[in-house]
Amino acid sequence: MPYKESTLYFCKNIPRRNAPTMISMSINVPQLYDIIIVKISLFYKFSTYQPFLISIKKDACEIIRNPPQFGVEKHVFDIVQQTVPELLTPCPSGNRTYTIDWYLQDSHAPRHIPAGDYKLQFKLIVHSNITIFGMEVYGSVRNTGIVSTFMTE
Numbered sequence: 001m002p003y004k005e006s007t008l009y010f011c012k013n014i015p016r017r018n019a020p021t022m023i024s025m026s027i028n029v030p031q032l033y034d035i036i037i038v039k040i041s042l043f044y045k046f047s048t049y050q051p052f053l054i055s056i057k058k059d060a061c062e063i064i065r066n067p068p069q070f071g072v073e074k075h076v077f078d079i080v081q082q083t084v085p086e087l088l089t090p091c092p093s094g095n096r097t098y099t100i101d102w103y104l105q106d107s108h109a110p111r112h113i114p115a116g117d118y119k120l121q122f123k124l125i126v127h128s129n130i131t132i133f134g135m136e137v138y139g140s141v142r143n144t145g146i147v148s149t150f151m152t153e
C-alpha cells in the first residue's frame with residue numbers, strides 16, 4: 001500500500017475463539033480489467049521460509065474461463081470457489097467494491113501437509129506491474145488444525 005489503481009478501505013484480522021482468524025477487507029477497484037495476473041505462493045518455514053507446494057502466476061481471467069481440472073491449481077481454485085465465489089465472475093472485472101470475509105478452514109489444507117509454520121503470498125497485478133491488492137498470510141498447521149494470522153503488504 002498505497003495502491004495506484006485501487007483503494008483499500010480496510011483490511012483487518014478478526015481473531016476468533018476456537019476458530020481460525022478471519023480476514024475482513026473492503027477494497028474499491030474503479031477500473032475494469034481483461035487481464036489480471038494472480039500470484040499465489042506458499043512457503044514453509046524450515047529455518048527460513050522456503051517455496052513449498054504452491055507457486056502460481058497466471059491470468060485470473062483465463063483461469064475463470066477455463067478452470068483447472070487437476071493438481072494444485074484445481075485445489076486452489078476450489079478453495080476460492082468455496083470461500084469467495086464473487087471473485088470468479090467472468091472478466092472484465094472491477095468497477096466495484098469487493099467486501100470480503102475470508103479464512104482458511106482445516107478441510108482446505110492438503111492431506112498429510114507437514115505441521116509447522118507457513119506463509120501464503122497473494123497478489124493481483126495489472127498492466128504488468130501495478131498491484132491492485134497484495135497480502136501475506138502467516139499460518140501454523142498443528143495437529144489440531146489451522147491457526148492463522150496475517151499482515152498486508
Ligand SMILES: *[C@@H]1O[C@H](CO)[C@@H](O)[C@H](O)[C@H]1NC(C)=O
Nearest residue numbers: 030031032092094095096097
Ligand atoms: C460501472 O458500474 C456502474 C454501477 O454499477 C455502472 O452503471 C457502469 O456502467 C459501470 N461502468 C462500466 C464501464 O462498466
Ligand SMILES: *[C@@H]1O[C@H](CO)[C@@H](O)[C@H](O)[C@H]1NC(C)=O
Nearest residue numbers: 004125126127128129130131
Ligand atoms: C511499469 O510498466 C510500464 C509499462 O510497461 C513502464 O513504463 C514502467 O516503467 C514500469 N514501472 C515500474 C516501476 O517497473
